[in-house]
Amino acid sequence: MELDTLVREYLLLGLRFDRLEEGFVDAYTGDPALRRQVDNEPRPDPRTLVGSARALRAELPSAGLTDERTRFLDAHLTALECSARKFAADDIGFVDEVAAYFDVRIAPGDEERYRDAHRRMDAVLPGPGTLAERMEANRAADRIPPDRLQDCVEAFNSALRDRVRAEYALPEHEQVDYEVVGDKPWSGFNYYLGGYRSTVAINSDLDQHMSNLPRLIAHESYPGHHTEHCRKEAGLVGAGQLEQTLFVVNTPQCLMAEGLADLALESIVGAGWGTWAQEIYADLGLRFDGERAEELAAASSGLLSVRQDAALLLHDRGASADDVAAFLQRWTLSSPERARQSLRFLSSPLWRAYISTYVEGYRLLGGWLAQAPVGPERSERFRRLLDEPLTPGALRDDTPGALRDDVVSADGAASMLGRGRP
Known part of the structure; x- marks a missing residue:
C-alpha cells in the first residue's frame, strides 16, 4: 500500500470511531472532505473496524515510512483495534485493555506509600481535627x-x-479562548480547533482553587495541550505527517499528551512556582500562601496512583461503586461529592481507562525528563515532547532502569479529577 493511501485510510479509520461514540475523536484538523465522507457513510460495524486496523498494521512494513512514523502508527492501530473489539463486546481484561490503548502495563500502587503521603501532608497542615x-x-x-x-x-x-513564547516559538496568531461549562466529568478540557486556536472549557460544577489554577492553565494551554498542538501542526503536519491531524481517545497519543501537560507547570516555571503564583494573586488582591501550597503538593505526590487503583478495583476486581467511592474518599481525603465526581469519570464507558494516562504518563515522562539536569538540557527534552511523534515505548527504550513514583513531584494526584484536565 502506498504511503499516502495508508495514512488516508488510517485517518478514515479513526474518524469512523466518532460514528460509534461521539467524542471519540478529540481533534481533527485535516482534510474536511474525509470527515464529510465518514459522516455520509452508514454507521460502521465494529468488526469491520477490527479488520481494517489489523490490515493497516500488516501494511506498515512495506509503506515506506520512517521507523519513527511506523512505530507511531503501529502503536495507534493496536489501540484502535482494541477499541473496535470493545465496541464489538469482546471480553478483554481491564489491564490488557489499558496496555493496548496506552502501551503501558499497570499494577496496583502501594498503600504504605499512601500512608506516608498522609503523614507528610499532616506535617504541612498541623492543627486540630482529622487530616481530612x-x-x-x-x-x-x-x-x-x-x-x-x-x-x-x-x-x-x-x-x-509570555514564558512559553520566550522559550518555545509559537505562531504569532495562536490563541486560546476560555469558556465556563457544566455537567461534565472533568474539570477542564482543551478543544483544539486547528489553525493554532483552542477553546478551553472550565467546569463550573467544581470549585476552582488557587493552588490548582496555575497547573490547570499550564496543562490546557501553555506549555501543555494548546502549545503541543500548535507546534505539531506547524512542524509535523507542515512537513507532511498527516497522521498528526487526528487525535483520538484511548491511544498512546493521549498518554504522551497528558504526561506532558501534567509536567507543564514545573517544566516552564519549576521549583518556586508557589511563590511565583503568590505574586500574581497578590496583584489581583487575593491572598495565597504559595510556599505552603508547593509543600502540600510535594507531600501529596505519593498519592499519584490512587485513582488508577480505584479504576482497577472497579473494572478489574469487580468492587462496587460504593466501595470504590469510599476508597477514593479515604486516600484522596476528599469529600463524598468530590469522590463521586471522580467515580463518574472512572465509570464512563469512553473514559474508564483514561486515568492511566495521567498516572503512567506523568511517571514515564517525568522519569525521562529527569535524566537531564534542570536547565537547557531539560528544556530541550521537553521541546522534543512538544515536537516529535514519540510513543511510550520509545521513551522506555531511552529510559534506563525502573521508574519510581518519586521521580514525579507536585500534586499529580490532587489534579486528577478527570480527563487530564482536572
Missing part, C-alpha cells in the same frame, strides 16, 4: 471566588504564555 477535615478547610480557604475566576484565568494565561 484540615484538608477540607484548606480547600475552602483556597477556593477562588467565582466572580474573580475570569481575572485569575486571564492573569495566569498571560504570564504563562
Whole structure:
C-alpha cells in the first residue's frame, strides 16, 4: 500500500470511531472532505473496524515510512483495534485493555506509600481535627471566588504564555479562548480547533482553587495541550505527517499528551512556582500562601496512583461503586461529592481507562525528563515532547532502569479529577 493511501485510510479509520461514540475523536484538523465522507457513510460495524486496523498494521512494513512514523502508527492501530473489539463486546481484561490503548502495563500502587503521603501532608497542615477535615478547610480557604475566576484565568494565561513564547516559538496568531461549562466529568478540557486556536472549557460544577489554577492553565494551554498542538501542526503536519491531524481517545497519543501537560507547570516555571503564583494573586488582591501550597503538593505526590487503583478495583476486581467511592474518599481525603465526581469519570464507558494516562504518563515522562539536569538540557527534552511523534515505548527504550513514583513531584494526584484536565 502506498504511503499516502495508508495514512488516508488510517485517518478514515479513526474518524469512523466518532460514528460509534461521539467524542471519540478529540481533534481533527485535516482534510474536511474525509470527515464529510465518514459522516455520509452508514454507521460502521465494529468488526469491520477490527479488520481494517489489523490490515493497516500488516501494511506498515512495506509503506515506506520512517521507523519513527511506523512505530507511531503501529502503536495507534493496536489501540484502535482494541477499541473496535470493545465496541464489538469482546471480553478483554481491564489491564490488557489499558496496555493496548496506552502501551503501558499497570499494577496496583502501594498503600504504605499512601500512608506516608498522609503523614507528610499532616506535617504541612498541623492543627486540630482529622487530616481530612484540615484538608477540607484548606480547600475552602483556597477556593477562588467565582466572580474573580475570569481575572485569575486571564492573569495566569498571560504570564504563562509570555514564558512559553520566550522559550518555545509559537505562531504569532495562536490563541486560546476560555469558556465556563457544566455537567461534565472533568474539570477542564482543551478543544483544539486547528489553525493554532483552542477553546478551553472550565467546569463550573467544581470549585476552582488557587493552588490548582496555575497547573490547570499550564496543562490546557501553555506549555501543555494548546502549545503541543500548535507546534505539531506547524512542524509535523507542515512537513507532511498527516497522521498528526487526528487525535483520538484511548491511544498512546493521549498518554504522551497528558504526561506532558501534567509536567507543564514545573517544566516552564519549576521549583518556586508557589511563590511565583503568590505574586500574581497578590496583584489581583487575593491572598495565597504559595510556599505552603508547593509543600502540600510535594507531600501529596505519593498519592499519584490512587485513582488508577480505584479504576482497577472497579473494572478489574469487580468492587462496587460504593466501595470504590469510599476508597477514593479515604486516600484522596476528599469529600463524598468530590469522590463521586471522580467515580463518574472512572465509570464512563469512553473514559474508564483514561486515568492511566495521567498516572503512567506523568511517571514515564517525568522519569525521562529527569535524566537531564534542570536547565537547557531539560528544556530541550521537553521541546522534543512538544515536537516529535514519540510513543511510550520509545521513551522506555531511552529510559534506563525502573521508574519510581518519586521521580514525579507536585500534586499529580490532587489534579486528577478527570480527563487530564482536572
